[in-house]
Amino acid sequence: MLPLYLALKEMARNKRRFSAVFLIVALITLLVLFTSALGDGLSLGASEYFDRMGSELVVFQKDVDYQLQASRLGRSRLSQIRRVPGVAAVGPVGVSTAAIIAVNGAATDGLDVALIGVEPGEPGAPAAYAGEALNDSRAAHAVLDRHVVERLGIPLGATITLKVVQGMEEQLYDLRVQGFAEGRKVNYIPSIFVPLRRWERIRPQETPGGNEGADLLFNIAAVKLDQTAPPDAVAAAIERTVSQVEVTDPVTAYRTTQGYNDMQSTISMQQGFMLLIVVLIVGSFFQIQTLQKVAQIGMLEAIGASSRMVITTLLIQIMITLVVGLAIGGAVMWAMAQVLPATVPIVFSGTKITITILSLFAAGPAAAMVAARTILKIEPLRALGLSG
Amino acid sequence: MSTLETQSVSKIYHMQGSEIRAVDAVSLQIQPGEFVALAGPSGSGKTTMLALLAGLLHPDDGEVLINGRSLRTMRKAELAAFRLTHIGFTFQSNNLVPYLTVRENVELMLRLNGALDQQGRARAVELLTRLDLGKRLDNLPSQLSGGQQQRVAIARALVHEPSIVLADEPTASLDTSRAHQVVSTLANLIHEQGRAGVMVSHDLRMCAYADRVLHMEDGRLVEEAVTA
Known part of the structure; x- marks a missing residue:
């Protein structure tokens, strides 16, 4: 499969650059997961007893x-x-x-x-x-x-x-x-x-x-x-x-705890903003990375590569980058959770982890597609910097 | 039948309310095994003409025919597929995929065509050896000189056995001796393999290797000369 071949060749021949990209995605993942887990851990401090009370x-x-x-x-x-x-x-x-x-x-x-x-x-x-x-x-x-x-x-x-x-x-x-x-x-x-x-x-x-x-x-x-x-x-x-x-009911009981709603809305807002910022950063990052390939994409199109092939190559590369970066970030987060003192309240929420991963997986390719669409609209001549 | 033919082809750009006729009613015919140079000053419309021949630009008027097929009715994807099989292309710069080796860059055309087999691989190596790059097969473009990169691009333009080879200022970034070497090799291969070749160049010394030189000015063909 040619797109996979090109995506892997570029990564293999630019190990240092792509290692840096993996590291950036991993650090971003770590940041989002850590703040999310910390916020959930703090929230749980107010609700844990009632949540596990086992009474209706x-x-x-x-x-x-x-x-x-x-x-x-x-x-x-x-x-x-x-x-x-x-x-x-x-x-x-x-x-x-x-x-x-x-x-x-x-x-x-x-x-x-x-x-x-x-x-x-x-x-x-x-x-x-x-x-x-x-x-x-x-x-x-x-x-x-x-x-x-x-x-x-x-x-x-x-x-x-x-x-x-x-x-x-x-x-x-x-x-x-x-x-x-x-x-x-x-x-x-x-x-x-x-x-x-x-x-x-x-x-x-x-x-x-x-x-x-x-x-x-x-x-x-x-x-x-x-x-x-x-x-x-x-x-x-x-x-x-x-x-x-x-x-x-137990949920209403802890939600009416003094300050619970204020704290909860602060944590939710912070988690939401963090996710939004990270999604924008990841999106911009892949957009810039794609725009840097204008000449290469123009050349491929000029010699007869289809737009679909160019886009598939970009997508494969971004998905590999995200999978590796997220895996590294997730593994580091897990390792950190094992060594952090018990006083640091960290709780992993499956839903939030899923939302984070899906958001990053959506943001990277979406932004790259916007960039690719822009590039593919440009005539290969302009992309190649030619003039007559 | 000509391999490549244009019938009163024009390309018009509209800029700040004025109309610029980058290519103005140009008609030409190129036969198999013929190497033609498009010469002229900067801004004369040479590269726009080349882009029209390659189907990278749609003409506002006239027809471009390759092996008797008109490019006018083809959609973008169809044009890309047509280019892939019928046209070989070299550019002034950004010719090669930077993360592929010399051999891989040439084989890329075969991969794109779904024709990378034993025979194709052998043809790629043979072409590269012929172009004096036999010892550079596993080098990356960044490890090559400008002249060597141009020769890799020539091999890539020929490896899939297209009927037409288009070259845009292939010697623009080369010193004189390298430029002569590159263009003479290109001309020899086009003649030997019976392709129709068009080279855009503003360097008249390089045009000496062509069978015909077409001079363009302000988008028009103003002079045609047959070289000795």
Whole structure:
């Protein structure tokens, strides 16, 4: 096939030039993928817990605008929610903050975490990918999310020491690490899960150690449905039946987190602009590269090469360049993701990677075709710089 | 029947409201094995005439016939295919594909024609050897002198055995001795192989190698001379 022959010959005989072209495409790919992954990683910090909650509905206290820590629910409401038709299970979720200051008695730099109290086996409690999920509603056990594990390198069975402020004093609590769960950041900080009764004792509060006699309070309730009724109908039924609550789905719950929409639109805009700029750069790059071949294309046309052959040669070369450049950029990105510290939130979105690759694959050939069309419209004489 | 014939062919350019007759009612006939030089001052219309003969430009009036076929009715793709099989072309500059070796540049015409076989390869090497480039087969154009590049272009123009060979100022960038060598080789090959050859040149010394010299001025054929 002549176009492939010409495209490969040019690349083989201009190794240095084409290596530079591969490098440019690879760096551009790396830039787009990195900023995209970073933006998605930041977004995930706000949505991860709700995304992986495994519940169809979330119940908040009424009139708190779905703000997690402003919501307060008591035990009595759980049983009322459970009785609503369509509800399969309901689990309490309490959210506060703490800091891990030691692992197996050895001090750490101190890592702020979301301290989440859940009822073992109920909605809201995470499954463990290593070790065991929480299974004792009172034990001083914890399940750590992947971010905590990666940042502190904590082994299963280790004892972590939490520091919290209760009343006017700092209190320290030891917990045995029973399992590891997938990442579940809440408001951008990693999480540890403890049984709700343990959480009630160790969360920041006025009375050190909690008040055993008081009604157990938590922030929200995670609701799993039995799929006999649509979620909207069950949500409406809960709001009718249970006083002073508002029900929403997990996505709405994190989208209403303070600042989430502002941050999300900033990230999306940044990703969009980045992609647009990169597409224009890649397009211009291949357009200029094609325009530099005016004389060569004119000569080929003059000796009888068809326009189709000239265009196919250009397209093959651009596609090879993009494939090699994207492969190098993707491989470097993958390697970087392996060595970057766990504090850098990188998440690869299949959709965005696909959009990026398709955009670059479309931009290069499209721009080259515009240039080629311009060149092919010029008489071969002018392209060759001849005059009579 | 003439290999190449024009019948009162004209090409008119419109520039800033005025009409420039780059080629004005030129009629000529070239027979197989005949080498004709188109001479004249710069701007006389020589290259435009050559472009019309090659079908790179459409005439505004008149006909160009190659082997009895009119180029007027052919579409762009058809013209390209026709050029590929019937015409060999050399230019003043930018003659060669820079990333192909000498041998590959000549074989390119055969590849374009879908006729690269053992015989074609042998013909390419034979032509290049004849043009004193036998030791340069695997060199890139950038490793050749201007004269050597012109000779590679001549080999490429002849390798697919076209009926017509067109050369636009083939000696423009060469010193005198190289220019003589290139044009005499071109003339010899055209005569030997029975092609119809047209060379555009403003250098009258080079025209001595042609069988006929056609002088152009202001787009018109003003004089025809038969060389000795």
